[in-house]
Amino acid sequence: MTNPALVDVTRGQLTESLHRGSVAVVDAGGKLVCGVGDFDARVFPRSAIKALQAIPLVESGAAEALDLSDAELSLACASHNGEEVHANSARVMLMKAGLTEDDLECGPQWPKRMEDAAKLILADETPCGLHNNCSGKHAGFLGLAKVMGVETKGYVEPSHPVQREIRNVMEQMTGDIVSEDVCGTDGCSIPTYASPLNSFARAFAAFGTGEGLEPLRQDAAQRIFDACINEPYMVAGADRFCTKVMEGFRGRVFVKTGAEGVFCASIPELGYGVALKCDDGATRAAEVMMATVLEVMLELDESEAKLLDGLVNPPVLTRRGAEAGVIRPRQEFLQMLKGALPAN
Amino acid sequence: MTNPALVDVTRGQLTESLHRGSVAVVDAGGKLVCGVGDFDARVFPRSAIKALQAIPLVESGAAEALDLSDAELSLACASHNGEEVHANSARVMLMKAGLTEDDLECGPQWPKRMEDAAKLILADETPCGLHNNCSGKHAGFLGLAKVMGVETKGYVEPSHPVQREIRNVMEQMTGDIVSEDVCGTDGCSIPTYASPLNSFARAFAAFGTGEGLEPLRQDAAQRIFDACINEPYMVAGADRFCTKVMEGFRGRVFVKTGAEGVFCASIPELGYGVALKCDDGATRAAEVMMATVLEVMLELDESEAKLLDGLVNPPVLTRRGAEAGVIRPRQEFLQMLKGALPAN
Numbered sequence: 001m002t003n004p005a006l007v008d009v010t011r012g013q014l015t016e017s018l019h020r021g022s023v024a025v026v027d028a029g030g031k032l033v034c035g036v037g038d039f040d041a042r043v044f045p046r047s048a049i050k051a052l053q054a055i056p057l058v059e060s061g062a063a064e065a066l067d068l069s070d071a072e073l074s075l076a077c078a079s080h081n082g083e084e085v086h087a088n089s090a091r092v093m094l095m096k097a098g099l100t101e102d103d104l105e106c107g108p109q110w111p112k113r114m115e116d117a118a119k120l121i122l123a124d125e126t127p128c129g130l131h132n133n134c135s136g137k138h139a140g141f142l143g144l145a146k147v148m149g150v151e152t153k154g155y156v157e158p159s160h161p162v163q164r165e166i167r168n169v170m171e172q173m174t175g176d177i178v179s180e181d182v183c184g185t186d187g188c189s190i191p192t193y194a195s196p197l198n199s200f201a202r203a204f205a206a207f208g209t210g211e212g213l214e215p216l217r218q219d220a221a222q223r224i225f226d227a228c229i230n231e232p233y234m235v236a237g238a239d240r241f242c243t244k245v246m247e248g249f250r251g252r253v254f255v256k257t258g259a260e261g262v263f264c265a266s267i268p269e270l271g272y273g274v275a276l277k278c279d280d281g282a283t284r285a286a287e288v289m290m291a292t293v294l295e296v297m298l299e300l301d302e303s304e305a306k307l308l309d310g311l312v313n314p315p316v317l318t319r320r321g322a323e324a325g326v327i328r329p330r331q332e333f334l335q336m337l338k339g340a341l342p343a344n
Numbered sequence: 345m346t347n348p349a350l351v352d353v354t355r356g357q358l359t360e361s362l363h364r365g366s367v368a369v370v371d372a373g374g375k376l377v378c379g380v381g382d383f384d385a386r387v388f389p390r391s392a393i394k395a396l397q398a399i400p401l402v403e404s405g406a407a408e409a410l411d412l413s414d415a416e417l418s419l420a421c422a423s424h425n426g427e428e429v430h431a432n433s434a435r436v437m438l439m440k441a442g443l444t445e446d447d448l449e450c451g452p453q454w455p456k457r458m459e460d461a462a463k464l465i466l467a468d469e470t471p472c473g474l475h476n477n478c479s480g481k482h483a484g485f486l487g488l489a490k491v492m493g494v495e496t497k498g499y500v501e502p503s504h505p506v507q508r509e510i511r512n513v514m515e516q517m518t519g520d521i522v523s524e525d526v527c528g529t530d531g532c533s534i535p536t537y538a539s540p541l542n543s544f545a546r547a548f549a550a551f552g553t554g555e556g557l558e559p560l561r562q563d564a565a566q567r568i569f570d571a572c573i574n575e576p577y578m579v580a581g582a583d584r585f586c587t588k589v590m591e592g593f594r595g596r597v598f599v600k601t602g603a604e605g606v607f608c609a610s611i612p613e614l615g616y617g618v619a620l621k622c623d624d625g626a627t628r629a630a631e632v633m634m635a636t637v638l639e640v641m642l643e644l645d646e647s648e649a650k651l652l653d654g655l656v657n658p659p660v661l662t663r664r665g666a667e668a669g670v671i672r673p674r675q676e677f678l679q680m681l682k683g684a685l686p687a688n
Contacts, residue, residue, distance in 0.1 A: 002346055009604070009625060011388055011528035011529070011536075012526070012527055012528030012529065013525055013526075013528075014386065014388070014526060014528065014538055016387075016388050016528070016604055016625070017604050017605065017622075017623060017624050017625035018623055018624065019624050020364075020624075042358065043360075044355055044358070044360050105664075106663060106664075107662060107663030107664035107665075108663065109663055110458055114454055114461065117458065117461070117465075118465045121461075121462045121465045121466060122465065122466070132663060181357055182356070182357075182358060183356055184355035184356030184357075184358065184360070184668060184669065185355070185356065185662055185666065185668040186662070186668070187662050187663055187668070188662070188663060189662050189663070189664055189666065192355075194358055260353070260360055260361050261361065278361075279361060279362055279624075280361050280362065280363050280364075280623075280624035280626055280629075281353060281360070281361035281626075282624055282625075282626070285624075318451060318529060318530070318531050318532065318533050319450060319451030319452065319453055319476060319531055319532060319533070320449075320450075320451035320533055321451075322529065322533065324528060324529040324530070324531070325528065
């Protein structure tokens with residue numbers, strides 16, 4: 001099945017590039033509210049499910065045993081910029097578990113923004129695992145391993161108790177049992193299991209509402225959701241989609257990006273979970289797709305509408321800052337989403 | 345028309361993302377040798393045609409009047425990394441025309457590689473127009489304006505004599521007359537005119553062979569082709585596709601990348617010109633598409649085969665450098681190209 005074109009990138013009066021993709025919106029009962037494209041195909045969720053991967057950390061009591069703050073729990077769900085505040089917070093998380101950056105197995109990564117890279121360069125430093133956008137997640141994994149009393153070394157391996165536990169929780173949340181055949185290695189070296197988008201959407205509907213979850217898991221999901229809403233800067237950072245949306249919507253939505261054009265969201269007031277993927281892996285398109293879903297699905301106040309407008313139609317700029325085009329959802333995509341609204 | 349999927353991005357045993365696109369291979373007589381997808385659709389060529397945009401600089405005698413070296417002429421055709429050697433060479437080109445970096449209208453850009461950005465940061469400098477990947481092209485435009493005796497200010501505007509002259513040459517080379525409707529503004533602020541891929545391929549067949557060109561233009565094309573072949577590092581730089589291919593093929597091919605997934609090439613020994621575009625604008629896919637065209641179309645010696653193998657199937661790596669997947673051409677794409685070989 002060929003997924004529909006959902007996002008255009010224009011220049012002048014023409015469409016210069018286009019992005020295809022698929023979307024699943026599922027309600028808390030697990031019913032499909034809106035499906036676009038081949039939402040049944042298996043997709044690697046990558047970093048878009050970090051909040052679900054943090055459930056064992058909280059549910060096990062490890063987060064409490066380690067006295068993790070909202071900011072640190074939010075960082076455990078983050079794909080952050082590697083700013084000073086992110087790297088330092090990851091270091092503190094590791095300290096609380098009696099560990100150091102040397103225990104991280106995610107690999108190094110330069111901070112996303114030049115100004116943060118410049119700080120390292122001027123201090124004659126090179127980036128380490130703390131600057132990896134996944135360092136908070138890894139610090140959480142290590143903390144969980146410590147509290148579980150298992151060997152921390154090799155915590156990224158599929159056979160390690162931490163990864164086995166996360167796989168169990170993911171299967172329970174998505175309702176999809178995964179085999180080794182659909183296991184890939186993520187950029188930060190942990191396993192990533194491909195499931196259909198509607199399974200991930202179902203998981204995020206449950207994550208945002210607690211519906212259908214055991215009390216202990218309900219509490220864990222609520223704790224993680226609240227931590228991200230309270231500390232959205234830790235989930236991403238300066239000038240980032242996830243931070244801007246969670247700041248601007250003040251608890252109405254949880255959103256999380258993943259590599260290769262994946263995006264997930266919870267919209268508790270509607271009981272919806274959302275999962276989407278841009279076929280070609282482009283983040284610019286996945287962001288416009290997610291912003292469009294939120295714009296169509298939610299009643300917006302003035303500031304929310306203004307925020308989303310900039311994210312639904314981001315400009316294409318020249319290096320002098322002039323507008324040369326725009327990235328925008330296709331009319332057909334808007335129609336598909338609008339057709340799924342309750343009034344219809 | 346939906347263009348076919350040409351490139352897969354795998355992770356583990358699955359395809360994680362895919363890229364669609366179109367390709368035109370045309371011979372020196374203007375005949376289509378191989379067409380993939382909607383090669384008749386208009387595409388912004390962006391930086392892939394810089395070598396053709398340099399023709400007026402040479403044909404007018406300006407390059408000779410300014411005493412431009414091969415390295416400088418190669419830089420005029422470049423999308424370079426903004427390394428010291430590139431920025432310094434652009435500065436010298438401007439000096440030869442009695443101008444400075446203040447005359448550049450391309451806007452600033454950070455060097456592509458962190459080690460080059462670090463040099464600026466450690467010197468307490470910020471990037472300027474010289475570091476813009478298009479600075480050599482702009483220095484060429486400014487030199488041409490000077491020798492033409494026209495106002496240099498506003499040389500990026502479509503109505504400026506330099507841009508009008510380039511438009512004329514492009515129309516002659518492509519055989520496609522363009523209107524204002526298909527004019528967009530490029531990232532470096534100059535006009536970019538959309539034409540069909542087969543028109544660009546025709547232009548690059550003529551560029552590489554000289555066939556069908558007036559003697560003066562034939563000489564200009566040859567001079568530009570040779571300059572890029574002699575100084576491939578100036579066309580791009582360290583660890584870049586265009587530099588590696590032109591170094592490795594020692595005159596057998598000219599290749600040039602453009603933003604939003606465009607790629608053009610000349611293969612003089614076959615008399616072919618090539619133009620391709622990845623629908624979604626991804627450079628990673630456009631590179632694999634071009635490498636695949638070269639691999640199928642050319643008889644390769646051992647070192648050429650080894651070079652191309654790495655470019656046809658680049659690995660997807662974790663941040664620790666482990667192989668998590670591969671970017672590779674689809675079998676259908678290989679079949680389409682092989683079907684166009686003379687033996688068939």
